[in-house]
Amino acid sequence: MPRFGLGNMLIVWARAVLFAELNGLPVLSPNWSEVRIGPWLRNERTKRYYANLFITQDYYSRFRYYLQKSIRKENKFYNPLFSQVEELYLDEGKKYTRIIFNRIPSWNDYFQDLKEHQPFIKNCLIGMVRPSLLAHIYQQPSPCIGIHIRMGDYREPKPGDDFAIQRTTRTPILWFARVLQSVRDIAGYNLTATIFSDGYPHELQDILKLPNVSLSNNKCALNDLITLSRSQLIIASSHSSFSAWASYLGQCPTIWYLERFNLYEPIFLEPLQDKIFEGGYDPEVSQPPEILKQNIKQIVESTN
Incomplete structure (x- = not known):
């Protein structure tokens, strides 16, 4: 996740989730828990801590991933283009592949590739919000x-x-x-x-x-x-x-x-x-x- 606010973290998350959906891949449990010092130093009203907002049971276990990473070789791809999904070939000589999304798209077209998938992205976001928080929102x-x-x-x-x-x-x-x-x-x-x-x-x-x-x-x-x-x-x-x-x-x-x-x-x-x-x-x-x-x-x- 980028070291920015919720919006920029969500854009990286959304691109990973959509890519996984299009290719039938699991998604590693996102890390929302990083503590930021800046909001405290600037005395902002909100402190940009998001770990208690989401549930992660539908994601691939981070513990299981680190265990596999310690015993298997890893093949990595970074921020593949959605237009080149079918051109992504995995290296059969590796035990498994990890596709990493960590780049924020240009502000010129912030929701590139996501616009036509708005219902899916919205459902995924709402679906991972803690039920108690979601109930409070809709009240x-x-x-x-x-x-x-x-x-x-x-x-x-x-x-x-x-x-x-x-x-x-x-x-x-x-x-x-x-x-x-x-x-x-x-x-x-x-x-x-x-x-x-x-x-x-x-x-x-x-x-x-x-x-x-x-x-x-x-x-x-x-x-x-x-x-x-x-x-x-x-x-x-x-x-x-x-x-x-x-x-x-x-x-x-x-x-x-x-x-x-x-x-x-x-x-x-x-x-x-x-x-x-x-x-x-x-x-x-x-x-x-x-x-x-x-x-x-x-x-x-x-x-x-």
């Missing part, structure tokens, strides 16, 4: 508008920053507020909004002070991720794999910061793009796209 109401505001190790933008390129720069809080107000203007009233963030309330006051806006009190990143994915509309943090995963899992209207979306491939497949808005939008720059207005009106109809 909570689905958010109307889910807003993900990434703070943590991201920094405030500085004058002259090229926000579209600098991935560790925070999406401006005031942009979230502008977009929320625009969505509400289209709806004709103040739709409820839930903020999901690793930031503290005092850092989010510019949007928390708006009416019908609340902050998720969950301290579990996976809880927030799945709950955010159940939103009827997502306002996303740029360059955030967490936002991207919520959009991918939820397949719901998703609004990105304008410069971000101009650089990357869509998360949704083309047939879905004709029905559900996924794109960059800033009320200060342009009028809301027609498909977004239609999606918001559908939300209004479903909540009345």
